[in-house]
Amino acid sequence: MAVPYTNCFQLPNVSSKCRLLCSSTRLSARFSPIHASLGTSEPALRLEAKNTWNFTRHRQVSTAVLVAETVECLVDPLLDSVKWDDKGLAVAIAQNVDTGAVLMQGFANREALLKTISSRKATFYSRSRSTLWTKGETSMNFINVHDIFLDCDRDSIIYLGKPDGPTCHTGAETCYYTSVDDSLKDAQVDDNRLVLTTLYSLESTISKRKEELSGSSEGKPSWTKRLLLDEKLLCSKIREEADELCRTLEENEDQSRTASEMADVLYHAMVLLARKGVKVEDVLQVLRLRFTQSGIEEKSSRKS
Amino acid sequence: MAVPYTNCFQLPNVSSKCRLLCSSTRLSARFSPIHASLGTSEPALRLEAKNTWNFTRHRQVSTAVLVAETVECLVDPLLDSVKWDDKGLAVAIAQNVDTGAVLMQGFANREALLKTISSRKATFYSRSRSTLWTKGETSMNFINVHDIFLDCDRDSIIYLGKPDGPTCHTGAETCYYTSVDDSLKDAQVDDNRLVLTTLYSLESTISKRKEELSGSSEGKPSWTKRLLLDEKLLCSKIREEADELCRTLEENEDQSRTASEMADVLYHAMVLLARKGVKVEDVLQVLRLRFTQSGIEEKSSRKS
Numbered sequence: 001m002a003v004p005y006t007n008c009f010q011l012p013n014v015s016s017k018c019r020l021l022c023s024s025t026r027l028s029a030r031f032s033p034i035h036a037s038l039g040t041s042e043p044a045l046r047l048e049a050k051n052t053w054n055f056t057r058h059r060q061v062s063t064a065v066l067v068a069e070t071v072e073c074l075v076d077p078l079l080d081s082v083k084w085d086d087k088g089l090a091v092a093i094a095q096n097v098d099t100g101a102v103l104m105q106g107f108a109n110r111e112a113l114l115k116t117i118s119s120r121k122a123t124f125y126s127r128s129r130s131t132l133w134t135k136g137e138t139s140m141n142f143i144n145v146h147d148i149f150l151d152c153d154r155d156s157i158i159y160l161g162k163p164d165g166p167t168c169h170t171g172a173e174t175c176y177y178t179s180v181d182d183s184l185k186d187a188q189v190d191d192n193r194l195v196l197t198t199l200y201s202l203e204s205t206i207s208k209r210k211e212e213l214s215g216s217s218e219g220k221p222s223w224t225k226r227l228l229l230d231e232k233l234l235c236s237k238i239r240e241e242a243d244e245l246c247r248t249l250e251e252n253e254d255q256s257r258t259a260s261e262m263a264d265v266l267y268h269a270m271v272l273l274a275r276k277g278v279k280v281e282d283v284l285q286v287l288r289l290r291f292t293q294s295g296i297e298e299k300s301s302r303k304s
Numbered sequence: 305m306a307v308p309y310t311n312c313f314q315l316p317n318v319s320s321k322c323r324l325l326c327s328s329t330r331l332s333a334r335f336s337p338i339h340a341s342l343g344t345s346e347p348a349l350r351l352e353a354k355n356t357w358n359f360t361r362h363r364q365v366s367t368a369v370l371v372a373e374t375v376e377c378l379v380d381p382l383l384d385s386v387k388w389d390d391k392g393l394a395v396a397i398a399q400n401v402d403t404g405a406v407l408m409q410g411f412a413n414r415e416a417l418l419k420t421i422s423s424r425k426a427t428f429y430s431r432s433r434s435t436l437w438t439k440g441e442t443s444m445n446f447i448n449v450h451d452i453f454l455d456c457d458r459d460s461i462i463y464l465g466k467p468d469g470p471t472c473h474t475g476a477e478t479c480y481y482t483s484v485d486d487s488l489k490d491a492q493v494d495d496n497r498l499v500l501t502t503l504y505s506l507e508s509t510i511s512k513r514k515e516e517l518s519g520s521s522e523g524k525p526s527w528t529k530r531l532l533l534d535e536k537l538l539c540s541k542i543r544e545e546a547d548e549l550c551r552t553l554e555e556n557e558d559q560s561r562t563a564s565e566m567a568d569v570l571y572h573a574m575v576l577l578a579r580k581g582v583k584v585e586d587v588l589q590v591l592r593l594r595f596t597q598s599g600i601e602e603k604s605s606r607k608s
Contacts, residue, residue: 100404148484180452244545
C-alpha cells in the first residue's frame with residue numbers, strides 16, 4: 001500500500017533526500033525495511049522483514065542501500081527529537097517486559113539509541129569509558145529490546161525488553177538491591193533485598209516459606225507452609241477461590257469483593273506455582289507469546 | 305532492645321556525635337524516630353512511630369531534638385554514600401509499587417533524597433528551575449513512597465511508591481507514552497500508547513475488546529468478546545482452568561504445563577475483572593495490604 005510521505009512519519013526535520021526516497025519507492029512505513037536488520041526473534045517482525053525484503057526485491061532496488069537510506073530517513077528525525085543534554089546524553093532505563101522490574105539505568109547518546117533500535121539489544125554510552133557498550137557483550141546476558149519509549153519531555157528513554165540472564169555485574173537479577181529503609185532500620189542489613197513490586201514480593205515470601213520447610217519447624221506452621229505441604233488442601237483452596245471469584249459475577253457482588261476474591265485466587269495459585277518451581281515470570285512469558293500472536297483467543301476458541 | 309552502635313548502621317563516616325547519641329539513648333535502629341516524621345499511611349510504620357514516641361518520652365529527652373539529631377545520625381552516612389555527579393545529582397526513577405510501571409524519571413540531589421526519606425513523597429531537584437519539587441505539590445497527585453532503592457553503583461535511585469493519580473503533567477498515567485517502534489512503523493501514530501508490561505498490555509487488550517462491544521460488530525466475535533458477553537461461558541471457563549491448573553500438580557505434569565494452565569487462569573480471570581470493572585492494580589493493592597499485615601495467612605487460616 002502506498003502511503004503519502006507526509007503521512008509516513010510525523011516527526012520534524014525530514015530531509016528532501018528522504019522525501020525523495022520514500023516517494024520514489026512508494027515505501028509504506030508499515031513495510032519499513034528497518035526491521036529487516038533487527039535480528040528479532042518476534043515472528044511478526046520476522047514476517048515483516050521478509051515482506052520488506054520481497055517488496056524491495058520486487059522494486060529491483062539494492063536492498064542494502066535502501067535499508068541504510070530508509071533507516072536514516074525514518075530514524076534521524078526521531079533521534080533529532082530526543083532532548084540530548086549538554087553532553088549529548090539522555091537517561092536510558094532498561095525494564096523487564098514481563099515483570100516490570102527496572103533492570104538497570106545507564107545513559108544513551110544518539111549512537112547508542114540508534115544501535116539499540118537496529119540491533120534490539122539494549123545499548124548504552126559509558127561515561128567513564130567514553131564508549132558505546134551493549135549490555136551483555138561480555139556476560140552474554142543481553143537485554144533483548146521489544147520496544148523503546150520516550151517520556152513526555154523526550155529526555156528519558158525506556159528500553160522495554162527481556163533479559164537473557166541476571167543484569168547486574170554482581171550476578172543479581174537487577175542492579176537495585178540496596179533498600180534505603182533497610183539501611184536506616186536494620187542493624188544487619190545484608191544489601192541484597194531486590195526492589196520487588198507487589199506480585200514479586202509475594203512470590204519471594206512464598207518462596208522463603210518453601211525454603212524454610214527444609215529447616216527445623218517450631219510451633220504451628222504458617223498457612224502458606226500448610227498449603228505447600230498439603231497438595232489436597234492447596235488444590236481444594238484453588239478450586240474454592242476460583243468458584244468464589246465466579247460467584248462475585250454471578251451474584252452481582254461489588255467490585256471490592258471481586259478484587260478480594262481475585263487476590264485469593266492469585267495467592268493460592270502462586271503457592272501452587274512455587275510448589276511446582278514455576279516462576280510468575282514464566283507464566284507472563286507464556287501470556288506474552290500467546291497474546292502477541294492472538295494465540296489465547298485462537299487456542300481458547302478451539303477448546304470450547 | 306539495645307543495639308551496639310557499630311551494628312546499628314553499616315555505612316561509613318559516622319560522626320562521634322552520632323555515636324554518642326546512639327549510645328547514650330540506647331536507640332535501637334528498629335525504633336528509629338525517623339519514622340515519627342514520615343506521615344506514612346502504613347499501619348506498621350505508624351505503630352513504629354508511636355513506639356518511638358513513647359520510647360523517647362520515657363527517656364525524657366526532647367523529641368524534636370532527638371528526631372532531628374538521629375535523622376542526621378542515620379541518614380547523613382547514607383546520603384554521603386550516594387555517588388552524586390559533578391552537579392550534585394543522581395537519577396531518580398519513580399516506580400509504581402503495585403504494577404511496576406515506571407511513572408517518571410527526574411533527578412535528586414542530597415536535599416531531594418532527604419526530603420523524600422522524611423516526607424515519603426517523591427521529591428526531585430528541578431534542573432531547569434534550580435529548586436526542589438515534590439511531585440504532586442501543585443496537582444496533588446503525590447507519589448507516596450514505600451521504599452527507596454539505590455543501584456549497585458549508588459548513582460541511581462528508585463522511589464518505589466503508590467501514585468495518588470496520574471503522574472504525567474499531560475494527565476497520562478505515566479510520562480512514557482511515545483513508542484519508538486510505533487513512530488517508526490505507523491503513519492498515524494497517536495503518541496499515546498503507554499509503556500505496558502505483559503500483564504497490563506493484556507489488560508489493555510481486554511479492555512479494548514470490552515469497549516468495542518458497544519460499537520457495530522462484524523463477523524464472528526473474538527473469544528474475549530464472547531467471554532465478556534456470556535457470563536455463564538466465562539465462569540465455566542474460569543472454573544475449568546482452575547481445575548486444570550490443579551491437575552498439573554495432582555497428576556504431576558511438567559512445569560511448562562503448569563505455566564500454561566496458570567496463564568489460562570490469569571487470562572480468563574482478567575476477563576472477569578474487566579467485566580466487573582476491576583483493575584489488576586486494585587487486586588495487587590489488596591494483596592499488598594494483606595501480606596504486609598500477614599493478612600492472607602490469618603484470613604485463610606480462619607476460613608479453613
